[in-house]
Amino acid sequence: MTDEEAKTGSRVTAYTALIVAMLAMAVCFMSWSNFAPLAAQISKMFGLSVSEKTLLLATPVLLGAIMRIPIGILSDKYGGKKVYIILMIFILIPLFMITKIHTYGMLLVAALFVGMAGTSFAVGVSYASAWFPAEKQGMALGIVGMGNMGNAIAALTLPRISASHGFNSVYHFLMILTVIAIVVFAIFCKEMPTHREKTFASAFSVAKESSTWYLSLFYFLTFGLFVSFSNLTPTFLGDSFGINAVTAGLYAALFAAVCTIIRPIGGTIADKRRPMSMLQWVFVFIAIFALVIMFSFNSQTLFVIGLVGIGLAAGIGNGVIFKMVPYVSKGNTGAVTGFVGALGALGGFFPPLVVGWIKQWTGSYQIGVFLLVLMAVLCYYVLWRRFIHGDVHIVK
Template sequence: MEATLPKAWRALAIATLAFAANFSVWILYAVLAIHIQEQLQLSGIELGLLLSAPIVSGALLRIPVGIISEYIDARKLWIWQMLLTIPGLLLLPFIETYSGFLWVGLWIGISGISFTLGVRYVTDWFSRNQQGLALGIFGAGNAGAAISFVLLPLLVNWLDWQWTGPFYAAGLLLMLLIFVGWAPKIPSYVPRYQPAWRKQLEPLKEARVWRFSLYYYFVFGSFVALILWLPSYYMKAYDLSFNQAVAFTLFFVTTSSMVRALGGWLADRYGGQLVNWSVFWVCLVCLFFLSYPPTTMTIHGLERDVVLNIEINVWLFTVLIFVIGIAQGLGRASVYKVIHNHYPNQMGSVGGMVAALGGLGGCTLPILFGLAQDLLGISSGAFMVLYAVLAICMTVMFFAMRAERYQCELTAAAANDFYQE
């Protein structure tokens, strides 16, 4: 699109609010799982599976919904998505078993597809040179997680924690009414690229799409996984109270979400690939220190033994997590800027695929965190997992950049007839 449409900023504002409301539902279990774990006495892996339930359904549904949004108005699909999510929230007070919580988690996970629908809705309104900023502002709706971390502790004080489900259902219904009344419709004169559905799937055969998905698996998937994992981690590793753990996690969520708009602006100005590479290096350094478990070392001296205690206290841990959150926020916006540069007419299908695999990071990583914790018996095992994932991302990006540079050199050589004898 050559020019930004009228009412584009209103559409962006309403879309961001709707995404924030749905995201708060999507990570509802991040706070409720603490109470469920106490009630059902869950192991680390069982907790990981419970936290992953809403994430997995929301992630997998992004692929078909992304393709469908190329043919059916994303605004209409978004309305239906919110309608379908509300009954699952109303059922929450009546669930008493672990399997029941898993099934309800899968149901309310429908709220996770709001991101794909929002991306498809927002990109139609803005010109190419504003896509990074627009998608960055929209992505700041991740701050909707703050709604859960602020509201739920307050609600639990005067409501049984299970009755927070109907409360959230009422809030989502209110958001639905606001969206129906205020979110503008795409003007009829805006052209829509609607090829055969098979053609929509063709980019998924390209290695580049899978690379983008891997990058998003880290910058978004690990962000969601940390939202789910941090409250219980703070309580176990640092013996904090529930309210303190939620407050620290809220700090991480809010700061990481709000810088996403800045990430979009930086990607517009300097290029998404440069932003991503810088983000990965910052996270790698922080994760190196976070991965190191509390250690006591005894050095046998000539006259006496010297005992060294190496441990990251709660304040240094929070600073490192804060830096990672900022870097992830910048990276989430820049990945989608890069996607739009390569696939401007397929943001539904390609964007849905990348969002799906990124979302799967939010459900697979908590399980891996729980597995690492149970097998190693140390709390920092989760960060060892993230360090390994990031190392794979950086290796793939390094070879991809080198291949692109080589291809550019070949193209330049051919253009200057260097191959002619």
Template sequence: MLSARDYNPPKAHKALLFSTLAFTTCFAVWTIFSIIGVKIKQELGLSETQFGLMVATPVLTGSISRLFLGIWTERFGGRLVFTILMLATAIAVYLLSSVKTYEMFLVAALGVGLAGGSFIVGVAYISEWYDKDHQGTALGVFGAGNVGAAVTNFAAPFLVVAFGWQTTAQIYAGVLVAIAVLFYLLTENDPRLARRATEGTTTMPLREQLAPLAKLQVWRFSLYYFFVFGAFVSLASWLPRYYVGAYDMSLEQAGMLAALYTAPASVFRALGGWMSDRFGARRVMYWTYGVSLICLFILSYPATDYVVRGIDGPIGFSIVVPVALFVVLTITLGFVMSLGKAAVYKHIPVYYPDHVGSVGGLVGMIGGLGGFVLPIAYGAMNDMVGVWTSCFMLLFVIVLVSFLWMHGAIVRMEARRYPEIRGAESSRYLPEIQPDYGREGTANN
């Protein structure tokens, strides 16, 4: 992280621009199975659980790889790691078009999933260009590259209809190669890497890089990200299937409506970064969890028929979430999740400025694993329970547990640091204490 004196806005903004472009492209590739997977499901006659596993497999690679990619970015720099990552992913995406069996689709999906690891590469790279007062906004702008999921939901259905899913995969691979070359030619090594080359210093030992991962606080941040990012990825992949099955829509209609969810969940991440700088990351997380609980409670309610014994006989009525309300609720959910994603990553360079790659990699890995585990859980619950809204019931429980842990940890932390704040008075100082924000990095909460 740069000091305010060394902060160079023109160079920083150029790095941010091309990193965001590269991440947007990678994210579009990462979620390609949300569209072509529906066609593959029809061709192979897959069950809901098999479909959920196929959609989730790229997320597994993208999640696990984040820890290693974060460490490598700290060692070798984001410019080189980002470029190699995009080229390797493009090969996997192109080879996807020649696959015939379900098992090989899963293998190919592991390679496609490398695109998801691009996030931590960009976070570690961008963090080195900005000072503390601008990092939240910059990382929020970069994180808006999640809009790549909306690009896929908008564009991929029409490409699939016009050219077939195999050609669509080849087009994606070609675009990814072009962006990789453009990124390498137009960006520079980050300031820390340049400083090492000038001063002849060595990289931080691996044990020291991994030391913060022993802190419970880091794992708490990971749980936050499990929902705000993992659930976002899972729903970006699952909603097209949900619309087709629950509301009997065409793939084109389902893709368009799913994009209405993914677009705000991506674009407004920049706003979440600014709000985290302005109001504090904790406060943004409180808003995120509060609104999410309301939305998920309504979305969880299954279509139900009731019969009431009226004065003049039975009175029947139904409770169902209509399409219009469903769309509004998912857009709202996507919006607050975008704020939460930015808020989580605002914490990391403030609390762990010398370990952004490793800590951010772990948080991103756990969050990404949510995107892997949850679609499988959705499919399994559909097969076992037979209720479409069961996926939202699961998310409601996850949010409730996360919210309670977050609030309890904050209350305990502030009670230790400020013993004079007790009882009812403590509510005046929550959820954010601005003057010394960041000192909690040493706390194990």
């Protein structure tokens, strides 16, 4: 085999791994976000209050956040292909459970377990990053991160499937997609280089790196926005403007699509520019568009403008932040991804709960959205103090 043939084969392996990892993540994210597009229907089926509904939406995010850390470490140690396949097999269990459940308590249990689908992000980033050099990490991780599109696909498809074929058909559909993803991954992807000598103690050493925690804080805001608004948009639109579930799902899909499609663009630009300088503007625009949303609950047009704007800002931020992840601790990309991804996913867990509680107490969503403005200002201050005017640089 010539050098050129070897390089071509290597490129085919790398891009096959990248595309399949992205598609598998999209399937997993459809399961992870399955309750949001169906929130109105589930609320009627189980007679849920606003706080009970937002708790249900937040519950899958919890396990998906916490388990990203060990799952990312396992991917580095044993290989992303193996871990991805085992993960998808596990997801089939709660999807099947949901079709047999008749109580809210058991629905919460199934929602917790289906949250494991959210850990697919840690596996996908660890697996995809192993095939690309440092100068292409922003592009590669931006592309694999487009698996977040599963939220948009779920918002577009699941309400329609439920309306035309029944509630249980949604979960039969998700199980079929998951099985297809397992088969494709098993047949077409090679295993990544692994670090069998690595222990959990050594992998957790990334927690000693201050950069791990700063990136986690920033991702708490940007990815937390993606998860929160993907889940809350149908509820906002239904409660504030009386929009039906299918149409509300279209708006939620619009937000998720904008946030996801722009992500690799953010990562690619960060390959060429200083990422931390880009994040300044991300936080500024998040604060601005959050204020737009805050004052838009009497204007559907203004709400959609704010939704699209905040999706663009958060999506670029997600791509920029993950450009920096492989630089924090060489050989521990999965572990750093786990930490950063876990905090980011927790950013999607708490807001729906807080917004639901505030809505129930005050009758308004505006105070909850204002907390988002304050979070963006906090992140801007930390970025300015530590990285812009400080001497810390993750990417030189």
